[in-house]
Amino acid sequence: MRSLFVAATLLATAMPVLAQAVPAKPVVDTLTLRAHTRFLADDALEGRGTGTRGERVAAAYIASELKRLGLSGVGPDGGYLLPVPLRAARVEPSTQLVVRGTIGDSTVFRHDEHFVLNTGGAAAFRDFAGDVLFAGSPAEAAEALAGIDLRDKVVAVRGPLGAEALNLVPSWTEAGVTGVVLLVPDAGQFDLYVRSRGDTRYFVAANVQDPVWQPALPVIIAGPELTASLMSGAPEMRDRAVAVGRSVSVDVEVTERELPAANVAGLLPGRDPARRNEYVVYTAHYDHLGISVPDAAGDSIYNGFSDNAAGVAMLLAIAEALRDDPPARSVLFVFLTGEERGLLGASYLAAESPVPLESIRALINLDAGAPPAPPVSWRVALGADNPLAPVFEDVAREHGWTVQLGAASPNSDYWPFLQRGVPAAFIIPGEVWENTSPQERDALRRRWDRYHQAGDHYHPDFPFSGLQRYAEFALAVGLRVAGS
Secondary structure, three states: OHHHHHHHHHHHHHHHHHHHHOOOOOOOOHHHHHHHHHHHOOHHHHHHEOOOHHHHHHHHHHHHHHHHOOOEEOOOOOOOEEEOOEEEEEEOOOOEEEEEEOOOOEEEEEEOOOEEEOOOOOOOOOOEEEEEEEOOOHHHHHHHHOOOOOOOEEEEEEOOOHHHHHHHHHHHHHHOOOEEEEEOOOHHHHHHHHHHHOOEEEEEOOOOOOOOOOOOOOEEEEOHHHHHHHHOOOOOOEOEOEEEEEEEEEEOOEEEEEEOOEEEEEEEOOOOOOOOOOEEEEEEEOOEOEEOOOOOOOOOEEOOHHHHHHHHHHHHHHHHHHOOOOOOOEEEEEEEOOOOOOOHHHHHHHHOOOOOHHHEEEEEEEOOOOOOOOEOEEEEEOOOOOOOHHHHHHHHHHOOOEEEEEOOOOOOOOHHHHOOOOOEEEEEEOOOEOOEOHHHHHHHHHHHOOOOOOOOOOOOOOOOHHHHHHHHHHHHHHHHHHOO
């Protein structure tokens, strides 16, 4: 008994020393993730559509959490809201497209049924007409159209344009192209566009220099019937763009209004005065699709549990893990509006950043859903010559994970910052999950993956260990940059 008492006494004496020698590692709490996603994906928030009451409730919730965690506001009034000057353009039912053949025949196609207006800037929602030139895929289009007079022509490509829009849209605008048609012959893919776009288009009422999501050139997405009408009997394209023998005229009717919207941001000041004015930025969008096309069960609320209540929850959990022991550099947490409508909040923030862009050492974006098991492989979109590449490789290697570094694309909120020279990256869970066979992984996906569907809602049985792993990878990378 005495020896046990002595051993216990020695252990108790040593515990403070051990605690000092091995500092506690910040971890992400799954209960925190569960609580945040449960609230944000509730029907009461009506899918957090951009500029809606539900989104404003979500913004108030996020701001209250930032205040509870003791983070500072960076808004114009010292608060947590960063207003974004958005406008909404509701597409009227009278919007239509007419295809005319060479023998005078014509066919009328209706918006939402046969085609949808794509996202665009303030000048994009207008009538256009012209003979149609087919230019292949976006990657082929520049070469296929070289040397061809494009004035008053409509260019059709197998859409979407993706990152190619950076070069194609400005060059087509300068060349006098009147409009663009993105051909989507797959009915399921077109239906996803219809549900995602809804009846309203959104744009920033400011010059954010974004030819991808807010071009001045009108762009429409053609569904299977319209694609077939345009391309039936068209000459085969061999390296050069071809005239399909048809013209289109598009009559666009929209009703515009101002839209109240804001990004939400909180700052955790760095502990090192010499590096406090350098930043690691975490981003996640908090909007989703709102109320849209009802599914087979009649559910019209697109709750957005995995896209992107999960990302918001991860950011708040990371902030909670860091608040009691801040790193050397400051950490800025930004929750963005309007991602689903064309990276609107991100585009405006990149153009009107509350901190100098050159002072951002890393921007880490979380917007890839909620994996239902812990990933041990990752994909990271960051583009070429990104100084963050070795950081991701080192952190992954230290944890026994694999990481594939890949090209950037305009599919999430890191894109506008990367285009302005900010070291930005988008973390995406990979295909290999811990203690999970490929068959089990696929079964989990079938059960839980409801991307852009009304069924993407919170469920108490959802396993949060994967989301915890996702957040802790992002936390580890951010700490590596913020502390070195």
